[in-house]
Amino acid sequence: MGKLTELRKFSFSFVCILFLALAALPAFAHHGTSGYELDKIVTVTGTVEEFDWSNPHAVVHITAKNDKGEPQSWTIELGAPGIMARSGWSKNSMKPGDEVIAETHPAKNGVPSGLSATSTILLKFIVNGQALPSR
Amino acid sequence: MKKFMLTFALGALVLCATPSILAQSSSSLAKAGAGKTDIPDLSGYWNIKGGSPSWDPADLQGKNPENLPMLPWAREKLEAARPPFGASATFDSVNDPVQKYCDPPGITRLYQYPYEFMFIQTPDTVYILYEFSRVWRAIPLNKEHTKDPDSTWMGDSVGKYENGAFVIDTIGFNDKTWLDQVGHPHSDALHLMERLRRVDAQTLEVEITVDDPKAYTKTFSAKRTFTHSDSPLTEAICSLSEMQAFQDQVMKPTVAAPKK
Numbered sequence: 148m149g150k151l152t153e154l155r156k157f158s159f160s161f162v163c164i165l166f167l168a169l170a171a172l173p174a175f176a177h178h179g180t181s182g183y184e185l186d187k188i189v190t191v192t193g194t195v196e197e198f199d200w201s202n203p204h205a206v207v208h209i210t211a212k213n214d215k216g217e218p219q220s221w222t223i224e225l226g227a228p229g230i231m232a233r234s235g236w237s238k239n240s241m242k243p244g245d246e247v248i249a250e251t252h253p254a255k256n257g258v259p260s261g262l263s264a265t266s267t268i269l270l271k272f273i274v275n276g277q278a279l280p281s282r
Numbered sequence: 283m284k285k286f287m288l289t290f291a292l293g294a295l296v297l298c299a300t301p302s303i304l305a306q307s308s309s310s311l312a313k314a315g316a317g318k319t320d321i322p323d324l325s326g327y328w329n330i331k332g333g334s335p336s337w338d339p340a341d342l343q344g345k346n347p348e349n350l351p352m353l354p355w356a357r358e359k360l361e362a363a364r365p366p367f368g369a370s371a372t373f374d375s376v377n378d379p380v381q382k383y384c385d386p387p388g389i390t391r392l393y394q395y396p397y398e399f400m401f402i403q404t405p406d407t408v409y410i411l412y413e414f415s416r417v418w419r420a421i422p423l424n425k426e427h428t429k430d431p432d433s434t435w436m437g438d439s440v441g442k443y444e445n446g447a448f449v450i451d452t453i454g455f456n457d458k459t460w461l462d463q464v465g466h467p468h469s470d471a472l473h474l475m476e477r478l479r480r481v482d483a484q485t486l487e488v489e490i491t492v493d494d495p496k497a498y499t500k501t502f503s504a505k506r507t508f509t510h511s512d513s514p515l516t517e518a519i520c521s522l523s524e525m526q527a528f529q530d531q532v533m534k535p536t537v538a539a540p541k542k
Contacts, residue, residue, distance in 0.1 A: 229516025266396030
């Protein structure tokens, strides 16, 4: 078990750093971002179930584990494919079965969903040990 | 041998004719403005970085969208708006016509999305291709407006080169779009002026002036700058089925259960 289990364990590490400069920039998307806590970042560690590379926003579904060790399905919103591509992402950035460690701004209502990319935000994603472009 | 001679002759013809075609084109472009130096080079792709959601010059972040001096019906429409950004920002149940119906965003809002646009300058018409929604405009140079134009999403535009800027004058809008991402409305009397100026090699400035006496009691102007990009336009079509799937998949769950 050991390391992989540890990696898979849903890590609910709230990074309580206020990204004031980031918050000052509007995180433009097709829709608002008011459903997410832009001043918090959580790290989700798990396995990619589905990577949907399509408009209006790419979405990745990750199976992680909650604090009781039970499987928990996360839905993470990314930017539009064209805009993500300008940052170096592609439809091949991840695939089902990949091990992923993903930073995300969590939903305000506490459901396991988050926002990781807009035109001004691109949080860290590590896929099978390799970091994808972020800023 | 015969084939070779024919190819050679065609090649020579093209080589000889090209300078004259280019000269003709350059001369026509010069005629399109007051002088050759008046014509800005708008080539390349242009991308907004960051940006701001409101066109109110005194409130670019849309914290007080009600501050623009507007007529009562326009104020009511603003209050009914559930926009994605600004003081009345709503995550779910938006009535933003772009997000809800994939309606064309309208000219002023197109400058607020994080997508690119590009120009095609010809001697008598400038075309603007917008990445978001894949909408485009054909702007004839030095022409009068169509007489009594229909009310349309993109309006009736005419353009001219003036002191190094490209100036676009547009009337004939419908009243279905919002001016910006915070829900400022407009009427079918909207008269929009756009002044596009290349500040330097990497920067394009767009200044808009909104004159809409049926909705606002005074005109207002605001500017945005755009950065030159080498990245071609991508496919960013607003598809209602994709939008619906995204809302079901991501947005609805994100507002479904209140945090305990």
